[in-house]
Amino acid sequence: MKLRLGAVLVSGALVLLTACGTDDNSGLPGAVDFSVENLRCAPSGTLLASGSSAQANAMEVWVNTYQANCEDSQINYKATGSGAGVQEFLQGTTAFAGSDSQLTESEVEESRRVCRDGGRAVHLPMVAGPxxxxxxxxxxxxxxxxxxxxxxxxxxxxxxxxxxxxxxxxxxxxxxxxxxxxxxxxxxxxxxxxxxxxxxxxxxxxxxxxxxxxxxxxxxxxxxxxxxxxxxxxxxxxxxxxxxxxxxxxxxxxxxxxxxxxxxxxxxxxxxxxxAVAQADVTGEDGDLALELDYATRETGVYPIVLVTYEIVCDRGNDPATLDLVKAFLTYTAGEDGQRALGEIDYAPISDDIIQQVRQRIDAMD
CATH class of the missing domain: 3.40.190.10 (Periplasmic binding protein-like II)
Structure with missing residues (x-):
């Protein structure tokens, strides 16, 4: 089943991405295949997330695909920008944030008030691109x-x-x-x-x-x-x-x-x-997957102005009301189908060794 984004409502449960002003960038190139085999759906529920506008187009594909296959779930991602998304997450109003920048030490410390049971915010690299x-x-x-x-x-x-x-x-x-x-x-x-x-x-x-x-x-x-x-x-x-x-x-x-x-x-x-992303090093510790990029590279065929968008989540102490849906949705985005879709819309999938670690961190969330 191939549908063109911006032209067709996939299901009655569809929530259109809101872009907080000017970041609505629907109308992606080409036809996007929303059919996914063996997508694991969480129990019905609603998920709120916000942040990076850089990943708005990827989120549009991911949200439409997940909801087309899991009709009882509703996911609303607002492309408010990384700064605003992180603040909403730290205020406890969203289940996760999309950020193209790494959290500061003070923001990680602040996250301990939102993440229960001794948890803290960690970085899950999910999408990259020039x-x-x-x-x-x-x-x-x-x-x-x-x-x-x-x-x-x-x-x-x-x-x-x-x-x-x-x-x-x-x-x-x-x-x-x-x-x-x-x-x-x-x-x-x-x-x-x-x-x-x-x-x-x-x-x-x-x-x-x-x-x-x-x-x-x-x-x-x-x-x-x-x-x-x-x-x-x-x-x-x-x-x-x-x-x-x-x-x-x-x-x-x-x-x-x-x-x-x-x-x-x-x-x-x-x-x-x-x-460029393939050359990145994981510098996060204790399950955090923050990356370090070489912006000054002179390697042939390497474009250095690259951003990596992280999904910011609690490693422990997530809200029980949304935990299953967060894990199911991020399991899809980090999975083979979710990552494969990125190359069709001008994004770069995360390298195999790193995305495997992302999948393990999602599985371990509680």
């Missing part, structure tokens, strides 16, 4: 930039598209003499955290700011959510911004190829970002 740098530049559909040039653009140090630093990286391009308008997220965002992690790791002199969910660069303009940034790039010649690859593809936006120092510039693709 952060594309998209632009609107009349007459230029192939653009190469490096970390230093990107940092100077987003810190308002390079202000026009025919700047010598850009021209040197694009000797064959006819760069127009028009202003550059960089756009960044106005809301707390794991996408911003990962994008600025790349800038800081790869061009620390040009981007001296510590990575953060909140924007720290100078100048530029802002918009709310990933799709808010998409709208700004679409509406403004000379604009440049950053958001998940799925948003760029769905809106037919040109994206930058990165000069990382490898043999040739690397494109933002699922395969190239999967290569």
């Amino acid at each position: 952060i594309a740098v998209a632009y609107q530049l009349p007459g230029v559909d192939d653009l190469v930039l490096d970390a230093e040039t990107l940092a100077r653009i987003f810190d308002s140090d390079i202000r026009r598209w025919n700047d010598p630093a850009i021209a040197e990286l694009n000797p064959d391009a006819r760069l127009p003499d028009i202003p550059i308008t960089p756009f960044h997220r106005s809301d707390g965002s794991g996408t911003t955290d990962n994008f600025t992690s790349y800038l800081n790791a790869s061009a620390p002199e040009a981007w001296p700011y510590e990575p953060d969910k909140s924007w720290r660069g100078r100048g530029g303009q802002s918009a709310d959510g990933s799709s808010g940034l998409v709208g700004m790039v679409q509406q403004n010649p000379g604009a440049i911004s950053y958001f998940e690859l799925s948003y760029a593809h769905q809106n037919d936006l040109d994206t930058v190829r990165l000069d990382t120092g490898a043999d040739e510039p690397v494109e933002a693709t699922v395969e190239n970002s999967s290569n």
